[in-house]
Amino acid sequence: MLLTLEKLFLWFLFYSCCGWVYESILVSVRERRPVNRGFLNGPLCPIYGTGAVLGIVVLGQVHDNPVLVFVVSSIGACLLEYFTSWAMEKLFHARWWDYSHYRFNLNGRICLLGAIVFGIGGVVIVDVVQPRVAEVTDMMPAPVVHWLSFVFLVLTALDTAITVAGIVHFEDSLDQLAAMVAKYGDAMKERVGDAVSGASDMVGDALGDSLQSGKEMSTEFMLKVREAADSVFNRQQRRMIASFPRLRADRNNEALQELRDAFDKLRRGRK
Template sequence: MTIASTICLFAACSLGGWLWETLFAILRTGRWERRGFLFGPVCPIYGVGVVSIVLALQAAGSLGCELTGWWQVFLVSFAGSMALEYATSWAMERAFHAYWWDYSNVPLNIRGRTCVPAGLLFGGGGLLAVYVLMPAMAQVSASVPEVALEACSYLVVLLMSVDATLTVTVLTDFEERVASADRSFNDRAEAVTERVATTVSNAPGRIRGEVAQTAADASARIVGGGERLERIAADAFVGSMDAVHRSVVGRIRGFRSPERPEVGERLSSILSALKSRR
């Protein structure tokens, strides 16, 4: 396969993966869900997986180790898909403190990043790719002028690059805005606490106890209504998001931010508010 045909195969499998994910979500939940990491209708991990299988089989053949049996293709697809899912999940979580899928409730999972049942399913997908998609792509490559394939591959690279840039920019801006809002909230809370402390310390001795008790009662009411205030703040933040931000962020399953747990909690509350509006 040429580079152009490989890129077109990647695009076709990325689109097919998105269609599969979307259909599966509809069958599971009964409603439409936008799937995938990118803004457009593609799931690049499927394209990467299929292209990796093709390259692995070609590399094995060049080394004199022909993997022609269906069970060999299945095992390569099974093991490769689990490794790819785990690595992708880890890398995306490190980059954005978020995860787009979670197998924690599925048997035989590895830290929720991948699992054996999904690996078996993708192993079957590898058979489909090798015995159906690759021959079909070979026929297309033989019947379509090379210049058309090259033009298609350039268009795929352009669209994917623009989409990836847009998505990464949106996610980075979203987390920075949440972190900024969290710092602003904490700063205001500290300022109020300092003013209360100053008021209590400067009050005459005979009424200092009453002032302190009043401040303590007010603090208790604020703490008791913390969840409600959090929901109000999250709803307000979601209301300030544009359609692109809502689309990209709405595909995230959850957030993990070990370095800044308070930001992770704020991100999770905003995500819950966003999903409740659907």
């Protein structure tokens, strides 16, 4: 019984890592920048490992019926994704992913395209991948399985604890960022207003100088926003903002989007 549970855990880690690779490549291509995707620090997306193992346990006996595997995988994955999105939002007061921009979505938590992808993935895992994975783990001596499971369980537990401890006060950090952005914004508006009023009776080159001054102020503002983010967000929180481009906060989401805009504009400005 223990050996079976340990193998299930190793399978969970394997598919969590595969999910991390898939998500990282997908989001990196979409964002046109390297994105280390994943809720944990390590290369794991636990929702993929959980879904895969549940699918293996539930559908392992009906692998000869790919239509049934596809349907059950699609529905099961959508239920798991919807519940995970809801639970994480309740725990951390933030929406980690959002499918509102996709057609046929449900509250932005799941969408039809995702259901199709997960259904196909379920068929591939149950019929093609898992038999090979099971062969590998079956060839491992029991002591190796025991030690691997123990070591990875400790590492995963530590990673989870560090991650949760780092992001539990994310909303408070966002409050601080919002206050600092508002202060910088008011200061910039005053400076821009003085520049415009001082150039109101000028034309030609003077107008061009005024516009250039406005651009410099805009860059300065974005740099101030980035500096504020570095000071109020810890490492875990900064990683989450980078890893989840569609992360939305329940409170002060405007400040979060202002930060994203600043990062994007500064990144484009360096190219």
